[in-house]
Amino acid sequence: MQLFLSMNLAEICDNAKKGREYALLGNYDSSIVYYQGVIQQIHKHCQSLRDPALKVKWQQVRQELTEEYEQVKGIMGTIESFKSEKPVDILAPQSDVRSEDPAVWPPPTPAEHRCLLEISLSLKIAVFILFVFSQQVKKGVGDTPGDAEQKKFDGIGYDSDLVESLERDIVSRNPNVHWDDIADLEDAKKLLREAVVLPMWMPDFFKGIRRPWKGVLMVGPPGTGKTMLAKAVATECGTTFFNVSSSTLTSKYRGESEKLVRLLFEMARFYAPTTIFIDEIDSICGRRGTSDEHEASRRVKSELLVQMDGVGGALENDDPSKMVMVLAATNFPWDIDEALRRRLEKRIYIPLPTAVGRVELLKINLREVELASDVDLDLIAEKIDGYSGADITNVCRDASMMAMRRRIQGLSPEEIRALSKDELQMPVTMEDFTLTLKKISKSVSAADLEKYEAWMAEFGSV
Numbered sequence: 001m002q003l004f005l006s007m008n009l010a011e012i013c014d015n016a017k018k019g020r021e022y023a024l025l026g027n028y029d030s031s032i033v034y035y036q037g038v039i040q041q042i043h044k045h046c047q048s049l050r051d052p053a054l055k056v057k058w059q060q061v062r063q064e065l066t067e068e069y070e071q072v073k074g075i076m077g078t079i080e081s082f083k084s085e086k087p088v089d090i091l092a093p094q095s096d097v098r099s100e101d102p103a104v105w106p107p108p109t110p111a112e113h114r115c116l117l118e119i120s121l122s123l124k125i126a127v128f129i130l131f132v133f134s135q136q137v138k139k140g141v142g143d144t145p146g147d148a149e150q151k152k153f154d155g156i157g158y159d160s161d162l163v164e165s166l167e168r169d170i171v172s173r174n175p176n177v178h179w180d181d182i183a184d185l186e187d188a189k190k191l192l193r194e195a196v197v198l199p200m201w202m203p204d205f206f207k208g209i210r211r212p213w214k215g216v217l218m219v220g221p222p223g224t225g226k227t228m229l230a231k232a233v234a235t236e237c238g239t240t241f242f243n244v245s246s247s248t249l250t251s252k253y254r255g256e257s258e259k260l261v262r263l264l265f266e267m268a269r270f271y272a273p274t275t276i277f278i279d280e281i282d283s284i285c286g287r288r289g290t291s292d293e294h295e296a297s298r299r300v301k302s303e304l305l306v307q308m309d310g311v312g313g314a315l316e317n318d319d320p321s322k323m324v325m326v327l328a329a330t331n332f333p334w335d336i337d338e339a340l341r342r343r344l345e346k347r348i349y350i351p352l353p354t355a356v357g358r359v360e361l362l363k364i365n366l367r368e369v370e371l372a373s374d375v376d377l378d379l380i381a382e383k384i385d386g387y388s389g390a391d392i393t394n395v396c397r398d399a400s401m402m403a404m405r406r407r408i409q410g411l412s413p414e415e416i417r418a419l420s421k422d423e424l425q426m427p428v429t430m431e432d433f434t435l436t437l438k439k440i441s442k443s444v445s446a447a448d449l450e451k452y453e454a455w456m457a458e459f460g461s462v
Contacts, residue, residue, distance in 0.1 A: 035069040175231035184357025215326040219333045220350030221444040223390025226329035230277040240271040246283040258303040265307040272322045281328040282335040347461040365396035372427040402432035
């Protein structure tokens with residue numbers, strides 16, 4: 001699906017470019033055909049979009065291309081009007097000297113007629129070129145419709161390498177993960193919608209005491225879907241997504257890490273509305289004042305705390321559509337600094353999947369795999385009680401390879417390479433899952449779950 005979408009967008013860009021090129025070359029008939037095609041393609045693309053903000057941008061691109069299309073039609077109309085004029089009779093006697101009164105001037109000679117036609121066409125083409133140029137300058141981009149209205153951060157005062165690094169490694173304008181792509185976790189989805197998504201949809205309501213949360217902390221065992229939830233929030237909001245880790249904000253030069261933190265938040269405010277997702281935040285902002293804390297680490301923590309206090313609708317009159325929402329995830333909430341915990345006002349527990357969630361996860365992971373008739377997903381879901389989402393994915397991956405292992409057993413490398421794809425496409429059986437579960441155990445212990453539940457009972461904010 002993602003490959004088809006990329007091909008579709010590439011075709012739209014190519015058709016728009018060809019329409020403009022043919023118009024500038026004077027091949028207006030071909031230009032009209034390409035313009036009509038690309039306008040129809042964008043119309044169909046808009047109907048398939050679920051993101052309202054993205055749909056509005058594409059509709060603006062379609063409107064601009066429609067205006068260019070009307071310009072080309074206007075040029076063609078002018079040419080047709082010249083062609084339909086009554087031709088000059090070159091055999092009729094012409095006066096060599098024109099009257100001083102313009103009202104009684106004779107019709108132009110054929111040479112003058114052609115000259116007037118060329119001047120008119122030149123003016124029309126010049127106007128069209130200026131129109132196209134002005135549209136591209138207004139966009140600030142090239143011929144690609146999907147890049148319309150993207151702003152570029154001006155990193156004056158910062159090292160250009162740092163700005164380019166953050167732009168390249170962090171900024172993602174469409175993670176393309178939706179709520180339906182995440183199994184179970186309905187309570188977490190509901191809380192995240194209220195904390196992050198609804199302020200974007202109802203900015204007039206979320207003012208004053210109902211202002212959006214400055215930060216949201218997702219707590220839970222490893223592999224339960226915290227990163228997927230963060231990407232879904234960014235997609236559903238239509239925000240710019242910054243994916244931050246400890247390595248992103250680390251530099252070997254003194255004072256450089258603090259600059260990276262400040263630059264990150266300045267870029268986030270520039271690209272607002274923005275979602276900053278800090279994964280494994282305990283590695284960046286652990287408790288201060290411990291004996292093994294380094295001075296550089298303390299400065300980074302302090303800068304992070306200062307920047308977080310100035311973002312995300314902290315003031316009564318802030319516009320929620322311009323907010324910077326900080327999403328954080330951790331597997332060790334008890335190691336987080338107290339001041340950071342205070343700034344992450346909403347703290348959500350992401351638990352292990354329930355029985356219904358485990359069945360959904362099995363279906364999602366096995367949707368491209370052929371299953372034998374004896375496979376009972378409900379029975380498998382009972383056997384994997386206590387497994388995380390990542391554990392279930394590993395079980396499905398290993399079970400789906402069992403048939404291939406049986407097929408190639410005892411074969412030489414040459415015989416394995418000679419096997420066709422159809423010979424390896426064998427259904428996964430219940431026996432494959434039974435063997436897999438004997439090898440793959442759950443990764444989260446009961447003692448760990450008790451620690452999470454105790455922390456949530458003391459500090460949770462759901």
